[in-house]
Amino acid sequence: MSQRKDLIIIGNGMVGHHFVDTFRALNGADQWRIHIIGEERHSAYDRVHLSEYFQGRSHSDLALGTSEGYQQAGIAAHLGTRVERIDRAAHTVLLSDGEELCYDKLVLATGSYPFVPPIPGHDAERCFVYRTLDDLDAIRSAADQGKTGVVIGGGLLGLEAANALTSLGLTTEVIEFAPRLMPVQLDATAGTVLKDKIEALGVRVHTDTATQQIETLNDGRLRLHFADGEPLETDVLVFSAGIRPRDELARQAGLKVGERGGVCIDNHGRTSDNDIYAIGEVALWDERIFGLVAPGYRMAETVAAHLEGCDSPFLGADMSTKLKLLGVDVGAIGDAHGTTPGTLSFRYHNEAKQQYKKIVTSADGKRLLGAILVGDNSAYDSLLQYYLNDIALPAEPDSLILPSASAAPALGPDALPDSATICSCMNVTKGGIVTAIDGGCCSVAEVKAETRASSSCGGCAAMLKNLVDATLEARGVEVDHSLCEHFSYTRQALYHLVQVEQIKTFDELIRRHGRGHGCDICKPAVASILASHWNEGVHDAAHVKLQDTNDTFLANMQKDGTYSIVPRIAGGEITPDKLLVIGQVAKDYRLYTKITGGQRIDLFGAQLHQLPEIWQRLIDAGFETGHAYGKALRTVKSCVGSTWCRYGQQDSVGMAILLENRYKGLRAPHKIKFAVSGCTRECAEAQSKDIGVIATENGWNLYVCGNGGMKPRHADLFATDLDDVHLIRTIDRLLMFYVRTADRLQRTARWMESLEGGLDYLTDVILNDCLNLGEELDQQMARIVDTYQCEWKATLEDEQKLKRFRTFVNSPAGDDNILFVEERDQIRPATHEEKNRLIASA
Amino acid sequence: MTVQTQNLKWVQLCQRGDLVAESGVAARLEDQQLALFYLPDENRVYAIDNHDPFSQANVLARGLIGDLHGEWVVASPIYKQHFRLTDGQCLEASEVQLKTWPARLNNNNVEIALAL
Numbered sequence: 018m019s020q021r022k023d024l025i026i027i028g029n030g031m032v033g034h035h036f037v038d039t040f041r042a043l044n045g046a047d048q049w050r051i052h053i054i055g056e057e058r059h060s061a062y063d064r065v066h067l068s069e070y071f072q073g074r075s076h077s078d079l080a081l082g083t084s085e086g087y088q089q090a091g092i093a094a095h096l097g098t099r100v101e102r103i104d105r106a107a108h109t110v111l112l113s114d115g116e117e118l119c120y121d122k123l124v125l126a127t128g129s130y131p132f133v134p135p136i137p138g139h140d141a142e143r144c145f146v147y148r149t150l151d152d153l154d155a156i157r158s159a160a161d162q163g164k165t166g167v168v169i170g171g172g173l174l175g176l177e178a179a180n181a182l183t184s185l186g187l188t189t190e191v192i193e194f195a196p197r198l199m200p201v202q203l204d205a206t207a208g209t210v211l212k213d214k215i216e217a218l219g220v221r222v223h224t225d226t227a228t229q230q231i232e233t234l235n236d237g238r239l240r241l242h243f244a245d246g247e248p249l250e251t252d253v254l255v256f257s258a259g260i261r262p263r264d265e266l267a268r269q270a271g272l273k274v275g276e277r278g279g280v281c282i283d284n285h286g287r288t289s290d291n292d293i294y295a296i297g298e299v300a301l302w303d304e305r306i307f308g309l310v311a312p313g314y315r316m317a318e319t320v321a322a323h324l325e326g327c328d329s330p331f332l333g334a335d336m337s338t339k340l341k342l343l344g345v346d347v348g349a350i351g352d353a354h355g356t357t358p359g360t361l362s363f364r365y366h367n368e369a370k371q372q373y374k375k376i377v378t379s380a381d382g383k384r385l386l387g388a389i390l391v392g393d394n395s396a397y398d399s400l401l402q403y404y405l406n407d408i409a410l411p412a413e414p415d416s417l418i419l420p421s422a423s424a425a426p427a428l429g430p431d432a433l434p435d436s437a438t439i440c441s442c443m444n445v446t447k448g449g450i451v452t453a454i455d456g457g458c459c460s461v462a463e464v465k466a467e468t469r470a471s472s473s474c475g476g477c478a479a480m481l482k483n484l485v486d487a488t489l490e491a492r493g494v495e496v497d498h499s500l501c502e503h504f505s506y507t508r509q510a511l512y513h514l515v516q517v518e519q520i521k522t523f524d525e526l527i528r529r530h531g532r533g534h535g536c537d538i539c540k541p542a543v544a545s546i547l548a549s550h551w552n553e554g555v556h557d558a559a560h561v562k563l564q565d566t567n568d569t570f571l572a573n574m575q576k577d578g579t580y581s582i583v584p585r586i587a588g589g590e591i592t593p594d595k596l597l598v599i600g601q602v603a604k605d606y607r608l609y610t611k612i613t614g615g616q617r618i619d620l621f622g623a624q625l626h627q628l629p630e631i632w633q634r635l636i637d638a639g640f641e642t643g644h645a646y647g648k649a650l651r652t653v654k655s656c657v658g659s660t661w662c663r664y665g666q667q668d669s670v671g672m673a674i675l676l677e678n679r680y681k682g683l684r685a686p687h688k689i690k691f692a693v694s695g696c697t698r699e700c701a702e703a704q705s706k707d708i709g710v711i712a713t714e715n716g717w718n719l720y721v722c723g724n725g726g727m728k729p730r731h732a733d734l735f736a737t738d739l740d741d742v743h744l745i746r747t748i749d750r751l752l753m754f755y756v757r758t759a760d761r762l763q764r765t766a767r768w769m770e771s772l773e774g775g776l777d778y779l780t781d782v783i784l785n786d787c788l789n790l791g792e793e794l795d796q797q798m799a800r801i802v803d804t805y806q807c808e809w810k811a812t813l814e815d816e817q818k819l820k821r822f823r824t825f826v827n828s829p830a831g832d833d834n835i836l837f838v839e840e841r842d843q844i845r846p847a848t849h850e851e852k853n854r855l856i857a858s859a
Numbered sequence: 860m861t862v863q864t865q866n867l868k869w870v871q872l873c874q875r876g877d878l879v880a881e882s883g884v885a886a887r888l889e890d891q892q893l894a895l896f897y898l899p900d901e902n903r904v905y906a907i908d909n910h911d912p913f914s915q916a917n918v919l920a921r922g923l924i925g926d927l928h929g930e931w932v933v934a935s936p937i938y939k940q941h942f943r944l945t946d947g948q949c950l951e952a953s954e955v956q957l958k959t960w961p962a963r964l965n966n967n968n969v970e971i972a973l974a975l
Contacts, residue, residue, distance in 0.1 A: 073915060077954045502927065534881075536925030537934035537941075562881035566921040566936040569882075574936055578916035625921075825887045826877040832892070832917050834910075849915060 021050045022121040024324070025110060027100050027266065029055025031064055032297030032313035033126035034081045040321040041090060051092045052118055054110070058097040059150055060084050065310055068181040070153050073849040079150075103270040105290055122292050122324060125267060125280060126317075129260035129298035129308070134169070138231030143239055144254045147178040156253060160185040161854065163252025167191075167241065169228055170257035171198040176342040178257045179220055183343070185850060187253060190221040192241070194258075197224055202338070202349035203389055206366060210373040210391045214345045217371075260308055262299040275301040284330035286320035294320045307334055311441050318444070335405060335441065339397045346394035351387035351404050353377060360386055363415040367392075374418035376400065383409050388418075398480050406437045430484040439484060440477045445470035447484060454488050461485050500761065501538040504531045508686065508761040512546050516757075521551060522559045541565050542761045545648055548684035549756045550797075552804045567646035570822065571808050572628055577835055577846040580628060581621040582608075583645035584635050585681060588655045588673030588693075589616025598638040606631055609843045615652030615690065617643060622844055624831045626824045632809045642809040644682060648762075650689045653677040654702070658695030658712070667712035669695035672741070676710070679745065682805045683752065686759040686768075690725075704732045707765040708748055713737070717744045721751060721779070724766035733769075733776050736784060746795065750783045753794040867961065867972035875967040878904065883933065885909050885920035888971075893960065894920035895969060896933065896944055905944040906962035906971045911935045912955055919957075 062079040087094040099113040131146035166182035171193030182189040197208025230242040262279040273289035279301030286294045297313035312334030322329035337350040359380040372392035385403040435448030453467040544563035572580035609621040655673035659665030673693040692703035693710040703709030709720035715738040723732025759768040781787040837844035878897035892909035914937035922933040931944040941950040947957030961972040
């Protein structure tokens with residue numbers, strides 16, 4: 018073997034890790050022996066998402082690399098080890114465990130440390146910083162006995178820390194010395210809007226406030242004294258007043274450092290010693306420290322390239338950021354303070370919605386120089402592209418931030434130059450993505466794996482998908498529509514196979530038309546096809562293994578593994594006696610109750626073995642299953658209608674009950690929601706439903722393919738002044754055609770948009786019967802309506818089926834990991850933190 | 860796994876009739892919860908930890924099973940990650956691996972092996 022050189026990286030944070038990754042990808046690494054030295058006992062982890070550690074994520078969830086991974090790659094990782102000193106003359110570093118390592122090249126990636134202002138009392142036991150997992154562990158254990166927390170520092174990191182404290186259940190306050198929050202990024206108005214929004218979330222903010230002393234009280238709590246104003250007591254204090262470079266090794270070694278700290282580097286990342294590089298927050302380039310991860314990554318790439326003899330200079334980096342702080346959108350791009358002379362600014366401030374948007378342009382209004390967004394980041398991606406790529410702005414630049422019916426002029430993937438950065442974390446351009454697609458990538462997942470775009474913060478995910486889709490489409494690429502690895506067919510094609518070949522089981526279908534044993538994608542999809550075509554019980558022996566947990570146990574699994582129960586309340590009409598039954602059952606089983614959007618009552622918190630007992634009581638009182646767990650008709654919402662309402666034109670409640678009872682149990686590609694309004698005032702919001710019926714003087718108007726949810730769609734008027742018989746026949750045919758032709762998990766709105774010819778085609782098929790399918794659709798629906806059975810009733814009558822409803826097959830006990838706490842007089846699942854506390858106190 | 864049979868103690872958990880074909884049930888052994896998956900065609904039972912590390916809930920026995928790239932997996936019913944039945948490896952996160960136990964059908968008894 019040829020003589021290998023030694024490369025030492027001091028620091029195993031995000032940037033140090035990225036350097037190793039990049040360097041190994043560039044180089045066979047066989048010419049180098051790589052040593053990583055990390056002071057923390059943990060291997061590198063994602064510090065950007067640190068606050069998620071308090072939301073139940075562990076080090077392994079946040080980890081970027083593992084000791085084993087390094088070992089397998091032939092890298093010597095010295096974790097939990099400090100470097101005591103660098104001997105530049107001897108080319109060695111001395112480790113805290115006494116070992117001495119030689120280097121040919123050395124990379125300093127020591128990062129930064131949180132600055133703690135020298136306020137008297139700052140070193141008290143309950144004062145913390147927010148930087149490492151060990152810091153977080155210390156904060157968590159202090160927070161365990163406490164109720165309140167204070168963060169000193171209202172910058173970006175301070176607000177992150179405040180978010181972390183609130184997620185620990187502490188009532189949190191933020192102290193900022195400057196007159197506004199995030200003084201570096203925001204202007205005065207933006208700071209005020211952000212402050213108002215954060216205070217509305219329960220976090221008090223004190224700006225313009227100088228802390229003068231931190232007093233430790235007898236019980237260990239802290240009392241903060243300010244230059245003016247009342248003192249403030251707290252259980253936990255976190256400093257987040259900025260960062261300082263960890264340049265002490267460099268100073269000791271006599272490397273050139275900046276006046277206010279930071280190791281000076283040139284455009285190649287080299288320090289004043291040609292064999293030593295510095296990257297990330299410890300490095301000072303052009304008198305600047307870059308406190309974001311993306312510029313650190315750029316430096317890492319520059320140094321990796323330079324070690325390989327390539328020239329890829331670091332020439333500064335964009336410091337634009339987009340974040341969600343305590344759930345509030347904040348974005349800052351470029352020079353948002355308008356400090357360049359002769360600039361123009363445009364501002365939009367909506368006090369009702371607490372939104373603020375500002376753009377700063379060149380004097381001629383053609384180029385974007387900076388932007389600030391608070392409360393709504395929807396314009397961020399487009400604005401950033403204008404800024405980074407110097408794209409000419411529209412004639413009215415303010416149209417980019419003003420709300421308008423037609424929305425801001427979209428900056429589609431076509432408008433971007435190839436040099437446009439799509440993912441700023443991993444520095445992937447549009448050109449890079451297009452090259453990856455030309456190289457054979459055929460999906461977002463493949464492009465992500467190839468280019469690593471959108472694999473860090475994920476902020477560019479939507480833009481990436483647009484670009485990939487548009488590029489594939491432009492290439493005429495047939496996107497693979499296989500359901501999964503077991504079937505090379507779409508749901509529609511499988512439906513036709515089932516229908517034409519009279520296939521009745523999954524096993525038969527996969528034997529004839531698929532491969533393997535099936536998976537969690539195809540099994541429920543085929544189960545739904547079989548159910549809507551043959552309407553056999555979902556629990557019949559051949560179908561048992563196909564159902565997901567909700568269909569198996571006829572209830573909705575919640576995040577803690579318990580289930581919620583929704584009895585059918587057709588049309589939202591319920592007798593006082595039935596209300597009493599629901600109330601009594603909820604009380605007896607200690608269930609959380611909530612009124613749903615579909616005018617029924619959801620009961621939460623039941624364990625598996627309790628479901629049959631609960632349902633026995635509901636069935637005895639005359640209830641039926643509500644199919645809230647199924648891809649099926651959910652509810653028919655209604656207003657009170659002509660029976661009571663002085664404006665009502667028809668009996669909307671009666672019609673709603675009729676429709677709900679007709680279509681209950683119908684299995685479909687996705688859930689289906691209906692509503693019936695008794696007059697044009699539309700109190701039942703029928704025009705946002707899959708099927709909406711609105712009474713007229715002469716009968717009913719039918720609206721179809723509306724949708725609330727993630728991408729709302731207003732329903733289309735489909736037929737007018739129908740009588741009851743024609744209304745039902747039209748809905749029968751439309752629903753059956755949807756069940757037959759829609760794709761897996763496609764709601765009616767997207768289904769209609771996907772049909773060639775859209776609404777006109779649907780009108781032709783359903784109302785004009787152009788396919789001559791009408792009678793067949795009628796018969797199929799009649800068969801399904803006639804064979805309806807309440808799945809819960811059938812289950813309770815079948816000993817064999819009931820056997821499945823056991824939490825454990827070998828014990829009558831419940832799951833003792835399911836724990837509740839009370840909130841607003843009802844139960845809710847205990848958080849991870851609360852569970853630990855409950856278990857500890859038990 | 861290279862554990863010798865004589866170093867294992869086989870413990871009975873339940874009966875074959877408690878299992879559900881090509882699906883899962885949960886069982887308990889002291890404080891441990893196990894998910895048991897039954898493949899009648901292969902006359903096999905797999906036993907893996909019932910605890911889903913992503914949701915922190917004991918739910919894996921209630922996940923759908925199937926094969927991905929030729930290997931049996933269970934999909935968590937909460938966030939849908941897949942775990943290999945043979946060794947508990949999570950397919951979406953290389954650093955996550957669940958505990959598994961050797962399991963067998965001894966006539967109609969469902970047994971798992973504990974290391975002595």
